[in-house]
Amino acid sequence: MARLLSIGEFSRMTHLSVKALRHYDDVGLLQPAAVDASSGYRRYAVAQVPSAQVIRRFRDLDMPLDRIKDVLDAPDAATRDRIIVDHLAEMERKLDQTQVTVASLRMLLEGSATGAIDHRSIAPVRAVAVRARVKWDDAEAWLSDAFDAIRATIARIGAERCGPDGALYAPAFFEAHDGDVLAFAPARAVAHDDVVDVPGGMYAVTVHEGSFATLDTAYAALGTHVTERAIGADGPIREHYVVSGYDADDEHDWRTEVCWPIR
Amino acid sequence: MARLLSIGEFSRMTHLSVKALRHYDDVGLLQPAAVDASSGYRRYAVAQVPSAQVIRRFRDLDMPLDRIKDVLDAPDAATRDRIIVDHLAEMERKLDQTQVTVASLRMLLEGSATGAIDHRSIAPVRAVAVRARVKWDDAEAWLSDAFDAIRATIARIGAERCGPDGALYAPAFFEAHDGDVLAFAPARAVAHDDVVDVPGGMYAVTVHEGSFATLDTAYAALGTHVTERAIGADGPIREHYVVSGYDADDEHDWRTEVCWPIR
DNA sequence: TTGCTCCTCACGTCACGTGAGGTGGC
DNA sequence: TTGCTCCTCACGTCACGTGAGGTGGC
Numbered sequence A, B: 001m002a003r004l005l006s007i008g009e010f011s012r013m014t015h016l017s018v019k020a021l022r023h024y025d026d027v028g029l030l031q032p033a034a035v036d037a038s039s040g041y042r043r044y045a046v047a048q049v050p051s052a053q054v055i056r057r058f059r060d061l062d063m064p065l066d067r068i069k070d071v072l073d074a075p076d077a078a079t080r081d082r083i084i085v086d087h088l089a090e091m092e093r094k095l096d097q098t099q100v101t102v103a104s105l106r107m108l109l110e111g112s113a114t115g116a117i118d119h120r121s122i123a124p125v126r127a128v129a130v131r132a133r134v135k136w137d138d139a140e141a142w143l144s145d146a147f148d149a150i151r152a153t154i155a156r157i158g159a160e161r162c163g164p165d166g167a168l169y170a171p172a173f174f175e176a177h178d179g180d181v182l183a184f185a186p187a188r189a190v191a192h193d194d195v196v197d198v199p200g201g202m203y204a205v206t207v208h209e210g211s212f213a214t215l216d217t218a219y220a221a222l223g224t225h226v227t228e229r230a231i232g233a234d235g236p237i238r239e240h241y242v243v244s245g246y247d248a249d250d251e252h253d254w255r256t257e258v259c260w261p262i263r
Numbered sequence C, D: 001t002t003g004c005t006c007c008t009c010a011c012g013t014c015a016c017g018t019g020a021g022g023t024g025g026c
Helices: A007-014 A018-026 A046-058 A067-074 A077-110 A136-157 A169-175 A212-229 B009-014 B016-024 B046-059 B064-072 B079-109 B136-157 B171-173 B210-228
Strands: A005-006 A040-044 A118-120 A125-135 A165-169 A178-188 A195-198 A201-207 A237-243 A255-261 B004-006 B043-045 B119-120 B123-136 B165-169 B178-188 B195-198 B199-210 B238-241 B253-260
Touching: A005 A007, A007 A018, A007 A040, A007 A046, A007 B171, A018 A040, A040 A046, A046 A067, A046 B079, A046 B210, A067 A077, A077 A212, A077 B046, A077 B079, A118 A212, A118 B009, A125 A136, A125 B079, A136 A165, A136 A178, A165 A169, A169 B009, A178 A195, A201 A212, A212 A255, A212 B009, A212 B046, A255 B136, B004 B009, B004 B195, B009 B016, B009 B043, B009 B046, B009 B253, B016 B043, B043 B046, B046 B064, B064 B195, B079 B210, B123 B136, B136 B178, B165 B171, B171 B178, B199 B210, B210 B253
Parallel strands: none
Antiparallel strands: A005 A040, A118 A201, A125 A178, A125 A195, A165 A178, A165 A237, A201 A255, A237 A255, B004 B043, B119 B199, B123 B178, B123 B195, B165 B178, B165 B238, B199 B253, B238 B253
16 A cells, blocks of 8 residues: 655655665665665655654754664653753753854954963862763763762762862863863862872962853963963863852853963 | 964863864964974964964854864955854854754654645746756755845846746755756746746645745655655646745745645 | 666765874973 | 873764766656
8 A cells, every 4th residue: 555655756755865865774764664675776655754854853953863863763752852852952052152152252353351360379188079081072061960979979978178169181181182080179078989189289370250161261361371481380280160050050150260280 | 582382282272182283284274383394393372372262163163164264364354254244144044943943843743734735737937037056055045046136137127027936946956955946936028038938737735834944844745645646747846935035024924835746 | 768766886075083103302 | 211292194983975887667
């Protein structure tokens, strides 16, 4: 009863190009209902149109083919919806970033002022910490999870907080966009798996106000300052999250200290 | 006087990865202030930091490297700003599309109704027209320009309008996302370079309401209808822009007739 | 029968990332 | 002097697009 469609007819009906349809067949995302054994001609069923429409829409939303496959293969509606909601949330975050980027672009092109830089000796401090090798694009999510975990640990072992959240970033994190990060919360605590001694030292420090998307301006100012004075030293870069997502919902109100090691 | 920076230092200051910096050098987007002749070591100047920051922001906005180069090489601020404004406008359009796509995705997953389909004989008609080979992604912009040009021609030669704007789409436009499109406006007019006779014929027709981003649902409905009855015929697909951007600002109010050739 | 549709490689594109293998600078 | 930074290939990734060269269906 079901008349099958040629790839060309299916393409016109779904607005997916023939090349795209063949690619989706290759990767197993959308396989034709039948393939002629002798000619290799692909035959699609009318019933496959809805899947094709869903694929097209997710591709319009830049969802990777793998994740689209997960959506189509989801065992139940709840699983499916979770993947979709996650993706939409991700898009929304990206969109917020876009607004910030556009605004900061305008400031950059107009040439704007940067904050003051001072030199500071930071003392070693004991802290509850989490360490991992982190990829650049995963950093915000990882950091957020890390501080949630750290807070849970502090509560569990009954440690006493004594400073704002901070993190140490290995040079490779910036240079290869993949490197070691140590997230820490200063706290008076006894020895424990998750308790470390964060080393101190001399730093050039500036305060960044606003989203992490524009943190690079603070880095540029510090790097320039340190280079011009030839006072740079090796070691990780340190950030202190003086006002963060835990304290203010609006990214505009965030305050981050960036500390560049100096001699 | 100007101390130069190693690629690693420059990377940390700008948050561009070392690999990215080397790539930008290769394509001529951001070339180091100096390159050591014997070692090939790249040396960057502090003065190059602003360019790097601009590049980073445009990349965050998904601007292609070529266009970023155009921005940086712009001879004056006016040219530069035009490129930027164009890009932001493009992003805004894409964002609007995203909203439509999300909404239509929801409808698809919930399974929604489609409009009625009727069979109609369309008579040949004389029209002022523009024809070109058009790529899928350029189609909306091309169509908009085409109808502007057609309106200008109608006014110039004093033709009398006798029907809504329309267009014929060759199969290759859908199948290869690159094919011939004829945009036309029915008009009583004498022979002229831009006057053509648009052929008539039998069509299965449905009306699509809303953005072009969801036009594929009308195509799917028509294709299914035609396939199930085995009445499909060759030839271009025809669209009539009954209510378009000239009549309504809100895409929700647009009405497009989609005409699929039948026997 | 003609030509149009469809097929399968193989390679290109874009903006890098991922190693491999080797050399130079502090 | 050691090892860390930097170098250059060469190839991989992602989602297709672009031909080339050939066969099958109406």
